[in-house]
Amino acid sequence: MKLASFVCAFAMGAALLPAAAIADDPNDPTMRSAAARARDSAIIKRMNQQQLAYVRQRDARNRPTYRVRQSDRDAYADARAEHARKMAAWRHAVAACNAGRWEYCDN
Template sequence: MNVRVIFGAVALGVLAVPGVAMADDPYDPQMQTKAARERDRAIIRKLNQQELARVRERDARYAQDWAAWREHNERSGNARRDADRDYADARNDYEQRMAEWRRAVAACREGRYEYCAR
């Protein structure tokens, strides 16, 4: 069974190689005339120009999307900083209240009953 697979792969490779090898053959009889070579150059030039236009359009789209992304992040960055500041302030208030409560609990446990009612 392995021998069949190996021979099949070799046969497929042998059949594929000549087609690939002839793709850019400078001695191709169809490309011997100057008109055929000029026609080929014109086709290649047109394909290259089309690809260049496609790439430029794609890059312009990418640039526009990146600019929108940066603008969005700058706007949301200010809101995020404000939210972070608000959270930090709230957290500081909470920590201060908890520290006061812990001091009151410690005082209550020491027998200072005026702190127990807080």
């Protein structure tokens, strides 16, 4: 029973280990000639270009196609301006509190 458990655990552990990449084998006999390496490089370059084209098409399909209305832009600009005013007031209060004006200090 213990042997079966050990064998099972060993097999599971071996299955989880990464396998060596055969494509990068420096001893691969088919990649010894310059022509074979150039052919392999051209194939990889073509595959990379195809994948890049696929990703660009996918991203173009998934890109949102809405236009922001001017009123939304104006509302956003107003909200940012209001936030900037509140931050300026807060910074003024902090500076006054640090200067000893206790009426500007919160509890």
